[in-house]
Amino acid sequence: MGGDEDDGGLDDGALDDGGLGDAESGAAWRPGAGRVVLAGTPIGNPGDASSRLRDALATADVVAAEDTRRLQRLCDALQVRTTGRVVSLHEHNERARSADLVAQAAAGATVLVVTDAGMPTVSDPGYRIVTAAVAAGVTVTTLPGPSAVLAALAVSGLPTDRFCFEGFPPRRPGERDRAFAALAAEPRTLVFFESPRRTAATLTAMAAASAFGPQRPAALCRELTKTFEEIRRGTLSELSAHASEVEVLGEVVLVLGGASAVAVTGTGPAELAAAVAAEIEAGTDHKAAVVVVAGRTGLGRRTVYDAVVAARHAQRA
Numbered sequence: 001m002g003g004d005e006d007d008g009g010l011d012d013g014a015l016d017d018g019g020l021g022d023a024e025s026g027a028a029w030r031p032g033a034g035r036v037v038l039a040g041t042p043i044g045n046p047g048d049a050s051s052r053l054r055d056a057l058a059t060a061d062v063v064a065a066e067d068t069r070r071l072q073r074l075c076d077a078l079q080v081r082t083t084g085r086v087v088s089l090h091e092h093n094e095r096a097r098s099a100d101l102v103a104q105a106a107a108g109a110t111v112l113v114v115t116d117a118g119m120p121t122v123s124d125p126g127y128r129i130v131t132a133a134v135a136a137g138v139t140v141t142t143l144p145g146p147s148a149v150l151a152a153l154a155v156s157g158l159p160t161d162r163f164c165f166e167g168f169p170p171r172r173p174g175e176r177d178r179a180f181a182a183l184a185a186e187p188r189t190l191v192f193f194e195s196p197r198r199t200a201a202t203l204t205a206m207a208a209a210s211a212f213g214p215q216r217p218a219a220l221c222r223e224l225t226k227t228f229e230e231i232r233r234g235t236l237s238e239l240s241a242h243a244s245e246v247e248v249l250g251e252v253v254l255v256l257g258g259a260s261a262v263a264v265t266g267t268g269p270a271e272l273a274a275a276v277a278a279e280i281e282a283g284t285d286h287k288a289a290v291v292v293v294a295g296r297t298g299l300g301r302r303t304v305y306d307a308v309v310a311a312r313h314a315q316r317a
Helices: 051-059 068-078 094-106 127-135 148-155 173-183 199-207 236-245 269-281 286-297 301-316
Strands: 035-039 062-065 085-088 110-114 139-143 163-165 189-194 217-222 230-235 252-256
Touching (some): 035 094, 085 094, 094 127, 148 252, 199 217, 199 252, 269 301
Parallel strands (some): 035 139, 062 085, 062 110, 163 189
């Protein structure tokens, strides 16, 4: 990052040890190092696996995998044989199993944590073992790898300078609608994961006037890095129509542009009303436009709403 500016103060030797410094150099990959290692795995294409991941899989004392069968398929594709003990670590047993895994790391073992795809803890198991290890004073380090969040963001064509990851939207329609309404004024690019079975319904809910609105720019990223990778860009209305007409298959990441940056020239009733009107003109629902302007000015929603009402009365007078 920042390669066209400066090197962030890194000296020539920083790249030799992975930037970990003398105390940490290479230790995460040696058996008996006594630490928890969070390893990013390919999100679709095994060719994206790094040599460090191969080494870690082959040398870790314990490999804690979200799905041991998928781990075996990955190892077969990489032509790697695990020499340590392989255990499952998924959402249903992570709480119970974390203490034992941390105890093994505290006793000197290298515990490698991998999920089915991407980085552990990011909408995947791993968070509980990290918090348990930190509480126990056990070193936690990471072996970076592919990221569906960053891959989708990079190819979306939407602003990448500021973004936020929202994980999977709530499954229940009411909770989902409230979550989207709360994010309507968010100016940063938004990234969501979604099940292919729910993608059409989610895009329809996102396109609702009470949420992000039909004209909000977005990207539907499907099967990233895989044979049938598809990146479809357009408005939420267009993407919703497409997803309703065809069967969406594979892993899905949705990327949405942030709330439009309509300028607010002041906080008087006339200026606030003008900002709300500009948001509505840009395609935002009336209620959502009030939320957007309130969020941008730091004022309460009621204050902005009253300003709009006052401006209307003034026009009629």
